[in-house]
Amino acid sequence: MDNDLIKTLIDALEASSLTELEYSKGGATLRLVKWTGALPTHPAAAAPAVKRTEPAAPWRPFSTVNAPVFGVVHLQRSPGAPPLVTTGEAVSAGQVLCMIEAMKIFTELRAEGDGTVAAVLVQSGQEVEAGQALFRMERSR
Amino acid sequence: MTAAERVRVLSETLEGTSIGLLELTTPEETIRLRRGDTSHPPPLAAIEPSMRAHPPGLVTAPCPGVFRTAHPAQDGPLAQAERHVAAGEAVGLVQVGPLLVHIAAPASGVVGEVLAENGATVGYGTPLLRLQEERA
Amino acid sequence: MIDTVLIANRGEIALRIQRACRGLGLRTVAVYSEADADAAYVRQADTALCIGPAPAARSYLDQAAILFAAQTSGAGAIHPGYGFLAENAAFAERVERAGLVFVGPSAACIRAMGDKVAAKRAMRRAGVPCVPGPDEPLPADPAALRAVADGIGYPVIVKAAGGGGGRGMRVVEDPARLLDTLALTQEEARGAFGSAAVYIEKFLAHPRHVEIQVIADRHGHALWLGSRDCSLQRRNQKVIEEAPAHGIPDADVAALGERCAEACRQIGYSGAGTFEFLYDAGAFHFIEMNTRIQVEHPVTEETTGIDIVQLQLRVARGEALPLTQDQVACRGHALECRINAEDPDSFAPSPGRIDDWAVPGGFGVRVDTHAGPGYRVPPYYDSMVAKLIVRGSDRADAVERMRLALSEMRVGGIRTNLPLHRALLDDPGVRKGGVDIHYLQRWLARRAA
Known part of the structure; x- marks a missing residue:
């Protein structure tokens, strides 16, 4: 296996979103692994956490915040940034809860009143229908 | 080219890339270059799962190619029902021309039903096999 | 000999290319993201391969996934269509390195035309x-700078070399x-585009956008196929286009067209291309x-x-252009309206399911679209759902x-710019x-007032 071929394979892996490459020919095997840090978690594996936060408590003044349009919900300002709000967090009227992306245009969704985020009902990057509930909110008295 | 020269050329090639491990095995020699944090092994095939909601345990193709249930140069099938695998271990390969892309088990478990045939053309997200939890 | 073409795009242009391929007896490979898995044109391709999830960066812009699909x-x-990787010189290079034909000009041509000064x-x-304006770096000496601007004649416009789309420019009267x-402008350019390089040009107060379509083969022949006017734009997005450009003397257009074809021959251009002019x-x-x-x-x-599009494919597979300039004629007049899934007043995007769909037809009417009743316009890509084209005498x-x-066209379930x-x-x-x-920006401002 000559160095030019190895360079070509390194370029191919580098330019791709893949993380590992293995090449075998004529008794020689080349293995390349990208250093990517932590393994991403599977969205399905993270999902149950959302449900558990819904309290089975007595009646409270709950309301939902719904998606205004069909689009993609973003719970962070940018990938890797901390979430805009988390379960149990107190929010004030006008605070940005999430962003809805449709055709490269981002629309901020803001809290209508003061309250607490009782549950986050969606995952970042998920497609949401117009009218779909995104957050369950508990209003302040 | 001496082994020392080869190592130098390969190290230079890796400089500036995000590749953390290079392993070259030929009938005459074995070269292994690793960079970065050496206390942890580099993650194996950390290929992002499809963004579509899949039932847990469904393993899908990471890229377009041809599904291979076994490595052409190694003995024993990778994608075989009832095979026990550790997280990150290969449960199959997607072949693209001369390239073999590992399909890593997302968790340790037992290979269940193999859904794609050896040699089938697959695209991103094509269901390949099911992985079941290890019975206690 | 090419017998199979991979279409590295989506939407109406993917279908347009597919039709051109079929007309030439070529097999087609559709590559698609998970968001487009249910599109009709994907099913109609000879082979369809999913290349990634919905975000374009991980599907239609993922060069490795597209090359894997081509190999498989x-x-x-x-064929790269428009947008996505169509003007990415590095991609064109990788396609050629992989031993495939890129339906378009050489990487060197793409790179040269992508650099404004070059x-x-x-x-x-x-x-x-x-x-009018220098095509070289501006002098640093103030007196020399003034001489350059005086030579051009006021008003002039100062533009950031790395800018575009109306950003990083100022008019000096x-x-x-x-x-x-x-x-x-230099200071802003440094912050916004990472380079303080600016240039000066004559400022044109009321220009029209007129362009020349060209096609060139790999044997040194180049033709110009007439003019278009795309002046009706909103925020640099074309809304209505027409051919030919109205009211410009034929002899002027012909002289310009010939210069464009000559430029193609000089730079070794091949494939379809457009020269845009003010x-x-x-x-x-x-x-x-x-x-x-x-x-x-x-x-x-x-x-x-x-x-x-058929001509593009034919020259890509090495054929010489099958006609000469004197066989190219412009007959009648054509208009195109871009139908977008957006609010006709606020221009807010309006993706979603189309539940009512009626397209016009008849003599001189053409609709290029990948949509139809029940089609769900995905929220990930641009908002164009159809092109309505008519021809008249x-x-x-x-x-x-x-x-x-x-008046015949009806799209329900989503909002569109049909009323506009x-x-x-x-x-x-x-x-x-x-x-x-x-004109359109002024018209919209008047309407809003």
Whole structure:
């Protein structure tokens, strides 16, 4: 296996979103692994956490915040940034809860009143229908 | 080219890339270059799962190619029902021309039903096999 | 010999390319993201391969996934369409390195035309008229700078070399303000584009956007296929296009077209391309060259009777152009309305499921679309869902045909800009023709007032 071929394979892996490459020919095997840090978690594996936060408590003044349009919900300002709000967090009227992306245009969704985020009902990057509930909110008295 | 020269050329090639491990095995020699944090092994095939909601345990193709249930140069099938695998271990390969892309088990478990045939053309997200939890 | 073409795009242009391939007896490979898995054109391809999740960065812009799909499907050529990777020189290079044919010009041509200064220099050499202004770095000496601006004649415009789309530019009317404005633009350019490089050009107050379609083969032949006018724009997005450009003397267009074809021969261009110009006070000024098929190519197809996408494929597989310049004629007039999934007043995007869909038809009417009843417009990509194209014996005839076609067209379940198009086709200025590139913005401002 000559160095030019190895360079070509390194370029191919580098330019791709893949993380590992293995090449075998004529008794020689080349293995390349990208250093990517932590393994991403599977969205399905993270999902149950959302449900558990819904309290089975007595009646409270709950309301939902719904998606205004069909689009993609973003719970962070940018990938890797901390979430805009988390379960149990107190929010004030006008605070940005999430962003809805449709055709490269981002629309901020803001809290209508003061309250607490009782549950986050969606995952970042998920497609949401117009009218779909995104957050369950508990209003302040 | 001496082994020392080869190592130098390969190290230079890796400089500036995000590749953390290079392993070259030929009938005459074995070269292994690793960079970065050496206390942890580099993650194996950390290929992002499809963004579509899949039932847990469904393993899908990471890229377009041809599904291979076994490595052409190694003995024993990778994608075989009832095979026990550790997280990150290969449960199959997607072949693209001369390239073999590992399909890593997302968790340790037992290979269940193999859904794609050896040699089938697959695209991103094509269901390949099911992985079941290890019975206690 | 190429027998299979991979179409590295989505939406209406993916279907348009698929049809052109079928017409030439070529097999097609559709690559698609998970968001487009249910699109009809994906099912109609000979082979369809999913290349990634919905975000374009991980599917339609994922060069490795597209090359993997080409290798797996046995495609001999890749047609990039428009947008996505169509003007990415590095991608064109990788396609060629993989032993495949890139349906378009060489990577070197794409790269040269992508560099504004290099492109302008190449055009000057070929005798293509450019906006007055130097095509070299500005002098640092204030007196020399003033001399440059005086030579061009005021008003001038200062532009960031790395800018675009209306950003990083300032108009200078008063010579006394030149140096201050230059310094300010340089500072902004440094912050916004990472380079302080700026250049000066003549400022054109009321230009029209006029462009020339060209096609060149790999044997040194190049043809120009007529003019288009795309002046009706909102925020640099074309809304209505037409061919030919109305009210410009044929001899002027022919002289310009010949310069463009000559430029193609000089730079070794092959494939389809468009030279974009600003037309002001009877003179053309080169803006840029697009090294790909364009959204508005059908108006030229309708007036010349030439299938441009088929020609692209034929020259890509090495054929010589099958016609000569004297066989290219422009007959009648064609208009195109881009139908977008957006609010006709606020322009807010409106993706979603189409539950009512009626497209116009009849003599001289063409609809290029991948949508249909039940189609769900995904929220990930651009908002265009259809192109409505009409041909008439002259411009007035085409305008009337477009009005009728717009009245027949119905899209329900999502909002579209159909009401905007209907209003524009009733506007006296649009009906008369020859409006400048700021006309639509002024019209919208008036409507909002």
